[in-house]
Amino acid sequence: MAGHRAGVRGPGRSRPPGEGGLSVPDTSRPTPGVLRIGNASGFYGDRFDALRSMLTGGPLDVLTGDYLAELTMLILGRDRLKNPSSGYARTFLRQLEEGLGLAQTRGVKIVANAGGLNPAGLAAAVSELAERVGVPVRVAHVEGDDLLAARDWGEGVLTANAYLGGAGIAECLRGGADVVVTGRVTDAALVTGPAAAHFGWGDDDLDALAGAVVAGHVLECGTQATGGNYSFFGEHDVRRPGFPLAELRADGSATITKHPGTGGVVDIGTVTAQLLYETGSARYAGPDVTARLDTVRLTQDGPDRVTISGVRGEAPPPTLKVGLNRIGGWRNEVVFVLTGLDIDAKARLVKDQVADALAAPGVKKAPDEVRWELARTDRADAGTEETASALLRLVVRDSDPDAVGRAVSGAAVELALGSYPGFHVTAPPGKGAPYGVFEAAYVPAAEVPHTAVLPD
Template identity: 80%
Template sequence: MTLRIGNASGFYGDRFDALREMLTGGELDVLTGDYLAELTMLILGRDRMKDPAAGYARTFLRQLEEGLGLAHERGVKIVTNAGGLNPAGLADAVRQLADRLGIPVRVAHVEGDDLLARHPGALAAHAYLGGFGIARCLREGADVVVTGRVTDAALVTGPAAAHFGWTPDDHDRLAGAVAAGHILECGTQATGGNYAFFHKRDRAHDLRRPGFPLAELHADGSCVITKHPGTGGFVDVGTVTAQLLYETGGARYAGPDVTARLDTVRLTQDGPDRVRVEGVTGEAPPPTLKVGLNRFGGFRNEVVFVLTGLDIEAKAALVREQMADAFAKSPPAEVRWDLVRTDRPDADTEETASALLRLVVRDQDQTSVGRALSGAAIELALASYPGFHVVAPPGKGAPYGVFEAAYVPQDAVEHLAVLHDGRRVAVPAAPDTLVLDEVPEPALPEPSPPDAATRRAPLGLVAGARSGDKGGNANIGVWVETDEAWRWLAHTLTVERLRELLPETAGLRVVRHVLPNLRALNFVVEGILGAGVAAQHRFDPQAKALGEWLRSRHLDIPEVLL
C-alpha cells in the first residue's frame, strides 16, 4: 500500500497558496508543513517575549482558513511543526478555527522539546524530537497534528510509522522515510528551485512557479519523489541529489529515530518527474538528542560606503582611518571592514563604476554601535573622499542572536503525545542507540587518464552544487552527472584544492565526505558562519551561495567532459 505524503512549506514565509494548491492538485494522504529553521526559533522567541500566548507560525492558521475544509473533504491528514515554541497554543487555535468554520476535526499536538528551564539566559532551547509522537497522535485518530521542534524528517517518519505499523527497530524502513523527509522538507528545492543546472531545462519545464513535492512511500521504506500533474518545475535525479546533499554532513545522517546512511541511497529516474529512492540503510540513532539554543548576542549595526571611479583603494583607506579616529574613545567590541570591488574601469553607468565598502560593528552596548556609528559616519559627509555617499544611513543598532548546539541523553527529554481527547501519552526514547563514528572513506574510482587534454574553465560547467548552514558551519555538496565526470571530480576536488578555490576557508577546518552512489562530495567548513545565521557573520549568513561561488572558480578540466 502506498502512502502519499506532500509538503506545502519549506520555511516560515514560503508560498502562501501552497497548502491549497497541494490539497486541490492531486491525490494525497498526508500534507506536511515545515516552518522552523534556526533563525525562525529566534524570531518566535522574540514574539513570545512580547506575548506569552505567541510563539507559533501564525501564517499556518491563515492558510488553514481555506485549507482545513478541503483537507477534511479529501481525508488528508495535516502534520506540521508550525507550533514552534507553543504547540499547545497553536493546537487550541486550530480547534477554535475548526469550531468557527463548523469543520469536525480532531487536533493533537506533540510537546516536550522545550528545555528553556534548563538553559537560563537563552531565548529558546529546544530538543529535536523524532516522529513517534506524531505517529501516536495519528494512530489515535488525529486529523491535524501540531508539533514544536522536531527534526524536519520527523514530519514524514511519523506518518509513515503510523501508516505502516513500523516500530523503533525498523531501522532500514525508517531510514528510507528520513531520506524522503529530507528531500521534501525544503519544498520546491526538490522540484527545480535553486537548482544549479536550472538554465539547461527546456521551456516545457516552467520554473517560474515550481510545484511542491510529494513522496509515494512504500512499506519497505522506499519511495518515489514526484509532484502533482501540471505543476511547474521538474523532478529528476539531479534535483533530488541536490536536496539530499543540502545541509548534511557525512555519510551518517543522524536523527532521534534512526541514523540514515546517505552513502547507501540509490536514485533512478522512474519516468517524467519521478525519481525512485531506495536501498537506504539505517542504523540505531545516537544516544543523545540535539538541542538548539538561541541566545542574545548583543547589538549590531552597519553602514555601506559607496566609492566611485578612480583611487578606490585610497578612498577606502581614508574613510577607514577617519572612522578609526572617531571610534578611538569608545571602540565597539568588534569592527569588520569588507571592500567589495563591484566597480569596473571606464564604466558606462555610475553604479558599475562604484565599489562598496561595508563596515559592521558589534557590541553588548547598543550605544556603541548606534549613536557612535551614526554620528561618526554622517559627520564625514563633507569631510572625506570625493563622491562620498552611503547606501543608507545607519540606524540605532539592532539586537542579534547566537545559535549553538548542545546535546542531552535521549531519555532526559519528556517526549509527549497530547491526543485529541486530552490524554497525555509518554513516547519512550529509542530502545537501541549507537554512538556515531566517522565512516571510512570508500574506495575511489580509477582516476582520469593523466595525459588527457584539459581546458581552463569554471567547475560549474561539469558539476552542480548546493550549500547551506548548520549553526556556525557550512556544507557544500558537489555532484556530477556521469561516471566519467565522477572519476575526475573524486580525485581533483580535494580539501587542499577546495581551499585554493575558496580562500575564505583558510584557517578553518574542512572535512570531505565521499558519497559514490550519488557521485558526490560533501564538504563541511567549520566556523565559517561564526555564531550562526542570526549573527550575520558573513554577507551570505546562511552560506546559500557558497556552492555557486565554488562553481564559478576556474580549474583545469578534461576537455572530454566539456
C-alpha cells in the first residue's frame, strides 16, 4: 500500500528474515514457531517495576511498552516548548537502567513508543545509557509521524502526529536493532511490527496482520487484559494483576496469557472487555490493516490462556489519522466544602457571592465560561465532618489567563469570613492553568514519510 512500507535510513536495505532479524533461532523459546510478545506499560506513569518483572518472570522474545495517550502528547508538547531536546517519556530511560542488561542477557528485544515527540532524542539517550552501563546494544528509531511543520493546522496547535503502523518497527528489527523507540504509532503497531519482522509478513498478509492487530489491541493497555478495570473484578484476585503477553503464530493467531505466579486473570471475559475498549464498528481500521472484529474467535485453552483465532483482515484505509493537540484556553477550579444543614441554601449563597464579585467594577473581565456542580456526598446524622459534607465545584474557562486567575481566586478566598458557616475550600485557589483540546484529522497515507533509522 502506498505510504505503508517504511523506508530505511542507513547504509543499506534491511536483511531478509533470519539474517540479523528476530528469526534467528532461540533455544530458550518454549514453543517452536511461537513469538512471545509481552507488555510492560499501558500509559506514561504505569507500574515502574513492570519492565523488570516481565523480563525476569518468564521467557519472552519481545517486550513492548505503550506510553502515549492523547493527553501524553499534549504534556510532551508543553515540555518541548520549555526544552526542545525533551519531548519523550523519561520514565522509560530510568526503567532501562536495569532492564537493558536483563533484556540483553535473556535475548529480549525492546520496542516502545516512548519517543513521543522526539524519538531521535530518546534513541540517542538510550545509546548513551547503554554505553554508561556497559551493555552493547543496537538502538534504532522510527520517525515521520510528526507533521506539525508539514501544513497549517490552525492557531494554537502544539502537536500534530500521524498514527503510523508497524512497518518502520519491522524494518528496524530486520536491520538487527535490539531496542526500537518510536513516536506516535498505533498501539497495536508495537505488536504488528515485531510479528511482521519475525514471520516475514508482507503488506498483503492481511489476515495474519489482522490477527496481530487484535493481539496488540489486547496487550496495549497492560493489566486491563488481566483483570484491571474489569466489571467483574469481584470474581478474581486483582489486587496486583500481572502484565499480559501474547504467543503469536505465523498465521496471526495468538494466545493471550501472563507469566506464571502473577496476579489477576486471563479469561474470555477480560480479553473480550479489552477487545471492546475504544473500538467502534466491526471494522477496526488502522495503517497496517483493517481488522474484522466480527471474525474474532476466543477459546479458553486452560487457566489464564485465551486463544484468538479466525481473524480476517481487509486493506487499510488510504488515509492516516493525525492527532492534533492545541491549547484550548485557561482554566481554574475552586471546590467549596459545605457541611451540615441547609446545603442547598449554602450553595446558592456562594454562587450569588461569587457572581457579584466577578461583576464588580474592579474586575476587568469575567470568565467566558462559569460552571457550578454540587456533589451531594453528605449524609444525615453523619458520624464525621467529612461524611456530613457536600462539595460545590466552580470551574471557569477563558482564552485570557487573567480572567481565570486573580479575579477568581480572590473572589473565592475573600469570602472566608463573610459567607456560609464553616466556610472552607479543599485547596488554596491558584492562578489557573492552560487546558488542552484534542481533535483528529486525516491525511493521505502516501504523503506521510515513514522512516526506520538504523544506528549506523
